[in-house]
Amino acid sequence: MAAFLCLIVPATALAQQQCEALDPAVARLLQAMSNNAQQVSYSGVVTLQRGGDMQIMELSHSVSNGQASEELSRLTGQDARVERSGHPTDCMHPGHQLLRATDTLKGSYCGLASVYKFRLQPGDRIAGRESLRLRAEPRDMYRFGHVLELDQDTALILKSSIFAADQSVLEQFQFASLSMAPGDPKEAVVAHEASHPHPQESEHLRAGPAWELAWLPDGFMATDSTPIKSQRKSYTDGLSSFSVFLEPLSVAIKPGEGVERQGSTVAYTRGVLLQRRPVLITVLGEIPTNTARMLADSVRLR
Structure with a gap:
């Protein structure tokens, strides 16, 4: 779900009606999920289920001096590690802007509300933390549906399921254990749009x-x-x-x-x-x- 430079796309009258129908609680939760994604320091063990294949990985995300760093290591199967460091926490990507429904509702573009129907429900207890369940059902045949279990305190994604049109689960990500560093992500402010290229592109x-x-x-x-x-x-x-x-x-x-x-x-x-x-x-x-x-x-x- 990583994304970079923003384009402005005109909304149709139908999309504007769908935006107006978006539950304010859902809009706030989407915005919190976007705002806090880079601002919270945490580490834990996660599982990734794809059909009959199950992988177990260790994931850490740390924030220091306005820079975010991540490390992902496989604990099962072939050894592999992915690292990313030095990413500014005030860097706003298009995916983040699309999630910020409370901002975009005031303009002519409404993002996810035009292509997904949202339902907010009580969630499960995951990795020892209480969650809120956000279900995103596609309004068309061109994308999959999502069920997100979000931490009640930080809106961090604790569990994510992607499902097909027949409601079968294609992929599921979930924290098995999770530790968060102290701090208040609400104080974070995203200041500018990202404009950097992909550094690994040959x-x-x-x-x-x-x-x-x-x-x-x-x-x-x-x-x-x-x-x-x-x-x-x-x-x-x-x-x-x-x-x-x-x-x-x-x-x-x-x-x-x-x-x-x-x-x-x-x-x-x-x-x-x-x-x-x-x-x-x-x-x-x-x-x-x-x-x-x-x-x-x-x-x-x-």
Whole structure:
């Protein structure tokens, strides 16, 4: 659920009506979840369930001098570790802005309320902490639903489930144990929009033909300001995200498509000719297969 530079997308009259119907308690909870995501220091053991595959990991998030650092280590299966450090806590990403319904309701754009129906319910006790359950049901067929169990004190996500149209659970993340550092995240203030590029993007991804998507599902926005010739474009609706890759090929490949799914994440590939130029299109993200297929259909050279 990470996202970067904000785009402003006009709201329709229907979206504005849906925004007006958003429960103020839900709006406050979404805003708290966004505000506090980077401001709370915590560590714990988490489980990630994808179908029959279960992984157990150790996660830590620390905040010091306005900088956030994270470390994720696998405790089962093949050893792996991911680290991120030096991220400013006052850096506002598009996914955060989409969650801040109380701010966006005052303008012409309402974010998640236009594409999800929200229900707030009492939650379970998770990792020794009381929670509130927030259910986000998609208003269209282009995204999955979410059930979030949020800590009552900090709005930290204690448990997250992603479900398909038939209500089957595709993926579930949950804290098994959790320790939080003392502090009051309410004092934190987000000051500016993020504008930094992806530091790990290799140079070859920045060079290629100019291209665009002729169609996007409602509610999704670009996560960063990638160059027009970048081979990668990424998008988020605040709860889900996906990336589209366009790779130039020296020779055309046989027509057809490839689909692989792990939990809520799909990898969809297709070789096509665009303006007589062979390319490989890949869509990777937390979206239904048909959405990935439609995104691949909408790729156009400029």
